[in-house]
Amino acid sequence: MSSPALQTRTEHRQHQTLTPRLQHAVRLLQLSSLDFAQEVQDALGKNPFLEMDEPSGETPAAGGEENGSTPSTTPEMTAAETPAASAEADAAWERENWQTTGGSSSSANSTGDSDGVMEMVAADVDLRQHLHGQINVMPLTDRDRALVGAVIESLDDDGYLRLSLEELADLAEMEPPVDDCEMGTALKLVQSLDPCGVGARSVAECLLLQLECIDDPVDRELARRIITEQLDKLAQRDIPGLAKVFDQEAAHIEAVCERIRHLDPRPGWRFGSSHVHFVVPDVIVKKFRGQWTAQLNPAVVPKVRLNRVYAELFQQHRNSKHAELAAHLQEARWTVRNVEQRFSTILLVAEAILKRQRHFLEYGPLAMKPLGLREIADEVKLHESTVSRVTNNKYMATPSGVYELKYFFSRAMPTASGGACSATAIRGVIQDMIAAENPLDPLSDAEIARQLARQGLTVARRTVTKYRQMLKVPAVERRRKHS
Template sequence: MTAPALRVEHRQHQTLTPRLQQAVRLLQLSSLDFAQEVHAALDKNPFLEVDETDAPVVPDPAAAPAAEAASDEPPPNDGWSAMSPGDRRAGGAGGDVTALDFVAADVGLREHLHGQVHVLPLPPRDLLLAATVIESLDDDGYLRTPLAELAVLSGVDPEPAEMLTALRRVQSLDPNGVGARDVRECLVLQLPDIEDPALRALAARIVTEHLPRLAQHDVAGLARLLDSPVDAVEAACERIRHLDPRPGWRHGANDVQYLTPDVVVRRVRGSWLATLNQNIVPRVKLNQAYARLFQQHRDARHGELAASLQEARWTVRNVRQRFSTILKVAEAILRRQHSFLEHGPLAMKPLGLKEIADEVGLHESTVSRVTNNKYMATPVGVFELKYFFSRAMVTASGSTCSPTAIRGVIKEMIDSESPSHPLSDPEIARRLLRQGLSVARRTVTKYRQLLKVAPVERRRRHA
């Protein structure tokens, strides 16, 4: 029988302190998530407060034309932007009207449909079934739940014919095409919008019988199958393309993802200057009055407050460290890729995380966290910081270039191609090789898709 024994071992391993864990977590957040994190800390930690000291305001180039973003002149003060949020809510100089009072309220798809159904002379049972269908619609206006399941959800045990009637009633509402169960039905519901009877009949045959060929833009094939003139088929296809395959998106607030730049780049006296976007920097500081009061009356019963004070100090330091790190990395990127801002994608240089990490004295993993979900606003657009990194591709002359530059060359080739004789991917690869760039055909295809350029067959048909 084995007797239990105690054994002492010495091991070395790295652990992150709570402060470092918080610093890493704050560093990898996007600007929006970071602002929410800081505001949450302000709400729950009594030792944190907003830093009311004045800070330079940097204009937001994401909301202004590129020419204005590149200007060195300060933005004009229109009075409204100079007001504090509290002044705007209070109506400025004591008025009751705010700018938000002039913004139209968004009406969602379901509210829009309910408003139409409730003005119809329907008995309560039919109204309930129609409301059940409306509440089951997706945001794009499609019904993807089987009617049999909706019948159970309604709670009134309707017959299948009643559910189908409720569906047809919803499909008759505005916008046209709502309540469809697939794309074909959605387009068929919108065909009455075509005024020409002959064109409408031809479009109906295309939608119901040859929808895949319509997606392939095969006008000649459709003309043969339908035994109709090419011009008539082309006109019907063009009319179908003007129908809305997502009718529900016309109503309600769209889920728009806005990009908020963390760094703003401007040209100042011939040099490129990177600054933090002060408009989104949540400035926090330690509430010294509360901290002194706590230190004067501190005892063992206040352990929770002591932890809050320590966390507040960590938060203040980590917020400053986050923005200092982002700015250092952005400035290092700008020093390496300033030619991109002056000459476009063709001047993009190969750049690795290790180069920036060595220059600013950080670990590669830290640089990777900084470049994800952090954006730089420039006079030529808003770019994620990791956009400026790419591996080096060796040319025939032995020099290196970045994939971004190669994509720029491909785009120039396609933009200058003959409309009647567009360039295929193999031909683009051969032309690149003649310029000293050895790029495989599949790589050209991948870059063309990244540029959102259609294949050669579709470009030829459009021409």
């Protein structure tokens, strides 16, 4: 029996550790333009060694945009021609014209011109304010107005009443106690207000409150029966099933269902502030002398620089007690370098993408080529993870629209001829097929896959289903029209 032997193995492994500066650069690189601008703005507010790099003059001279220079006020300029004097003259002209045209000059003069302008901006009115405005002009008793106000304040953002009338009556705490008849009357009064459908307690009730917009009494009654009796089939767009249940022609049922689908199931969404998420492109693509060129969007590049005066003063008088200021100075230098590195990297990657996908700009999605992160990484001499961070939440503005940089990447799909086609091009072919289909006999996913195969594109049926869902196209039965 052999005795156990002890073996000692020494392995030498190399580990790559990111320095704090690189970690800071990587974190900033993956931010969107708006988040990055906010990050730089926060750094400007906290770091005394950073300052905004603002131009010294108001109006650039001819050719100033090309050479990047912004001339300042020359000695030959008179006092009336200086930017400060010009701004004062403009302000005086505005005040004079506001007074002569009957504007609210008193408020503008008392609190400033900007306040007078802001008074003209329409304020957002939410649903409850809109309903209270209608109730306030109605001849109601104080008790009825309080009950109606309780119903209005209990509505959610969709415009629905999620509490029961019994709960509202208990919350009112009025003397004499509120009965069900009073609460029902208050609810009916709210349901008669604009927007139509507000105050409903279910989707069916919300739709029923809006049926008065259907002029034909026969269609209105059929719509009422569909909503109250077959709401599930309506949601599933089961036109043949509804036609069989109500003994009506499929075309008539489909027309009534189309009217129902035009009703608003969330009337409360019409009011309140609308939060619009704007996409600010990082790169702008234009065609110049027959060639596609990419340039950075100057609006997203922060104008930040190192305050040389503070930095030199600190270097002259620094000692061990100023460790915090030294950290601020180091962070300021990193921020300036990271701004330059971030946008140079974005432009470098965008130019590499543009070089390979120029046919997309000429002919649309059908001309999109297969493209992977590795190909761009090898071109720009960066790691794939860096390219991935650059393309995430970064946008390119083209004549055909604004696209995220990662939109231009797609895996290669083999063709019958031995070549390769991008998934984006296949989605474009599918979209064209569905747009040209017969609405009475729409194409199923299996039929689309067969037609793609006849064109030399081997795509599985489940892949067609996935691409159709990505295009937000409903299934075949939901697209079918009935004559």
